[in-house]
Amino acid sequence: EVKINIAIDGPAGAGKSTVAKKLAQRFNYVYVDTGAMYRAITWLAIQTNTDFHNEEELYALLTSTSLNMKNGANGELVLLVNNKEVTEEIRSAEVTGNVSYVAKHPKIRQEMVHKQQEIAESKGTVMDGRDIGTAVLPKAEVKFFLTASVTERAKRRHEEQVKKGMDSDYDTLVKDIAKRDKIDSEREVAPLKKAEDAMEVDTTSMSIDEVVDFLYHATVKRV
Numbered sequence: 106e107v108k109i110n111i112a113i114d115g116p117a118g119a120g121k122s123t124v125a126k127k128l129a130q131r132f133n134y135v136y137v138d139t140g141a142m143y144r145a146i147t148w149l150a151i152q153t154n155t156d157f158h159n160e161e162e163l164y165a166l167l168t169s170t171s172l173n174m175k176n177g178a179n180g181e182l183v184l185l186v187n188n189k190e191v192t193e194e195i196r197s198a199e200v201t202g203n204v205s206y207v208a209k210h211p212k213i214r215q216e217m218v219h220k221q222q223e224i225a226e227s228k229g230t231v232m233d234g235r236d237i238g239t240a241v242l243p244k245a246e247v248k249f250f251l252t253a254s255v256t257e258r259a260k261r262r263h264e265e266q267v268k269k270g271m272d273s274d275y276d277t278l279v280k281d282i283a284k285r286d287k288i289d290s291e292r293e294v295a296p297l298k299k300a301e302d303a304m305e306v307d308t309t310s311m312s313i314d315e316v317v318d319f320l321y322h323a324t325v326k327r328v
């Protein structure tokens with residue numbers, strides 16, 4: 106059986122990670138959450154009091170750190186920074202609020218992209234992020250660009266946080282998501298953008314399972 110790479114990009118909260126994880130399970134592929142990698146270095150910057158705007162210091166921090174990812178028993182992503190599991194920590198509000206500043210730096214991106222390309226070399230990955238179809242895997246066999254309205258994305262995030270028993274404010278989420286989209290779309294290196302050959306899917310009125318089914322069939326049809 107031929108293995109391929111599937112790239113899934115889109116703005117914050119469009120459901121990429123949930124969908125990518127489920128799609129990977131259907132194909133028995135490896136799920137690669139590239140946002141988690143940027144979150145991990147941001148988490149480490151917080152721990153070490155490294156300035157988010159200092160590219161050289163962040164780069165030194167990144168190159169002296171071991172960053173490992175694996176898929177857990179339920180297909181979920183497990184992230185290890187210097188062998189410490191930080192799967193929960195990287196989802197904190199502090200990390201989420203600052204990750205886009207860290208992800209702007211060209212040297213940080215170059216290093217991350219290199220790692221991501223290595224992982225995808227043997228194919229059989231579903232990789233989600235912002236620049237997968239445009240920069241990381243421009244030759245990915247199948248590319249999707251998932252969108253949803255800002256209010257729908259904030260609503261989903263809000264429901265998810267409430268379910269987890271976390272503090273959550275809908276209006277703050279709308280603002281945070283819009284701000285992160287703006288930084289991600291306007292940065293100079295590899296901004297968030299639909300690849301020309303990506304299929305755009307507006308998930309605003311679709312359930313997770315509907316999106317997964319849709320992507321599954323679209324993928325099967327194309328390869």
Ligand code: C5P
Nearest residue numbers: 139140141143204205208234235236285
């Ligand atoms: O996907 P997630 O929301 O976890 O990504 C966190 C942040 O990491 C994004 O807002 C973006 O700034 C950055 N990111 C990126 N390129 C990727 C994946 C994530 O710049 N491929």
